[in-house]
Amino acid sequence: MRVAEALREWLDVRGRSLEYVSFAARRATGLFLAAYLLVHMVDISVLVLGEQAYNSLLSVFHGPLGLAFDAVLVAALSLHGALGLCSAVLESGRGLRWRKQLYLAAWLAGAAVAAATIAVILYAW
Amino acid sequence: MEWRLLVKRWKEGWGEPRYQEYVVDADPDTSVLDALEKAWLGDRSLVFEHACHHGVCGACGMVINGAERLACITRLGDVAVGRTVVVEPLRGFPVVSDLAVDKSRMFRASAEVSPATLEPAPGRGAEGIPGRAAVRPEKLLDCLECGICYSACPIARTMENYMGPGALALASKTLELTGDWGRVAPALERRGVWSCHAAFECSVRCPTGFDPGGLIMVLRGRALRRGGVG
Numbered sequence: 528m529r530v531a532e533a534l535r536e537w538l539d540v541r542g543r544s545l546e547y548v549s550f551a552a553r554r555a556t557g558l559f560l561a562a563y564l565l566v567h568m569v570d571i572s573v574l575v576l577g578e579q580a581y582n583s584l585l586s587v588f589h590g591p592l593g594l595a596f597d598a599v600l601v602a603a604l605s606l607h608g609a610l611g612l613c614s615a616v617l618e619s620g621r622g623l624r625w626r627k628q629l630y631l632a633a634w635l636a637g638a639a640v641a642a643a644t645i646a647v648i649l650y651a652w
Numbered sequence: 653m654e655w656r657l658l659v660k661r662w663k664e665g666w667g668e669p670r671y672q673e674y675v676v677d678a679d680p681d682t683s684v685l686d687a688l689e690k691a692w693l694g695d696r697s698l699v700f701e702h703a704c705h706h707g708v709c710g711a712c713g714m715v716i717n718g719a720e721r722l723a724c725i726t727r728l729g730d731v732a733v734g735r736t737v738v739v740e741p742l743r744g745f746p747v748v749s750d751l752a753v754d755k756s757r758m759f760r761a762s763a764e765v766s767p768a769t770l771e772p773a774p775g776r777g778a779e780g781i782p783g784r785a786a787v788r789p790e791k792l793l794d795c796l797e798c799g800i801c802y803s804a805c806p807i808a809r810t811m812e813n814y815m816g817p818g819a820l821a822l823a824s825k826t827l828e829l830t831g832d833w834g835r836v837a838p839a840l841e842r843r844g845v846w847s848c849h850a851a852f853e854c855s856v857r858c859p860t861g862f863d864p865g866g867l868i869m870v871l872r873g874r875a876l877r878r879g880g881v882g
Contacts (some may be wrong), residue, residue, distance in 0.1 A: 532810075536810050537806045542718035542719045546850070546853065546865075547852070547856070550806065550849060550851035550853075551851075583741045618848075618869060618877070619872070619873050619876055620870050620873020621869070624868045626852060626855075
């Protein structure tokens with residue numbers, strides 16, 4: 528099966544349950560974070576070009592664009608972490624009776640952590 | 653009252669599937685299966701599977717307005733959007749013709765774990781007639797082998813050798829009933845319980861509440877506590 532086809536199958540959440548949407552969100556944020564890690568490895572590699580080159584790259588991230596990217600990154604990290612923890616509990620055969628409530632709690636916890644972290648970033652900006 | 657059925661059709665030799673419209677006259681309580689049969693009266697080339705018409709045989713699993721359901725126990729009035737119902741074949745299986753799919757992969761996977769078929773009837777103690785030994789009543793397992801769980805599962809749809817929710821749930825029940833780990837060994841391979849990623853759509857869509865996702869996690873939990881993987 529082609530990657531694009533698999534992605535479409537995983538991420539099509541039309542008419543699906545909270546549990547399925549949580550699965551799709553885990554996959555989507557996981558892919559986003561993996562892509563971010565790759566980009567991050569490239570951007571820190573700019574250091575080999577010298578201090579000035581690295582500083583001018585950093586200045587790009589100090590603007591509103593960087594702030595928006597950081598917010599998305601934090602939201603993806605929080606959600607991926609919260610849903611991942613919930614999934615780990617369920618996948619070990621525990622809490623199955625409260626599956627839906629656990630996923631709901633994970634969404635709320637992920638959103639709360641993301642909101643708090645974004646508030647700290649905004650305050651520091 | 654008129655209803656518009658949009659049926660996804662494909663036959664051998666066709667390049668791409670296409671949607672065909674059928675207009676049927678029925679009341680809102682009519683099942684999607686009965687509506688399909690009305691459409692079939694006007695087009696005998698329309699292919700779909702059915703048998704019992706009351707949610708027991710599992711033959712008429714289809715994707716109805718985007719969600720997997722048994723057509724025989726799904727009423728037009730409950731699922732139609734503006735009197736339109738889109739009917740598609742189950743996903744995750746090769747299409748044989750129109751709405752009929754080949755569920756061989758599910759039956760092969762089930763056969764690998766030689767599943768149990770009976771379990772003690774809930775809430776019933778030993779019963780008998782005077783002069784005879786009392787026996788504990790049993791019932792068939794709730795899995796209809798309808799294939800809905802395979803169609804709903806994002807992993808079964810994208811990983812061809814995954815054993816699938818139905819077969820793994822039967823393996824979990826078999827272990828619960830027999831305690832025989834050897835019998836469920838295939839379910840503990842990579843293509844078994846470890847490939848499930850907890851989307852639980854199988855359990856949400858299961859028409860009998862057999863809860864394949866939950867049963868998979870129960871088996872996985874038991875395997876983890878036993879300390880043996882594979």
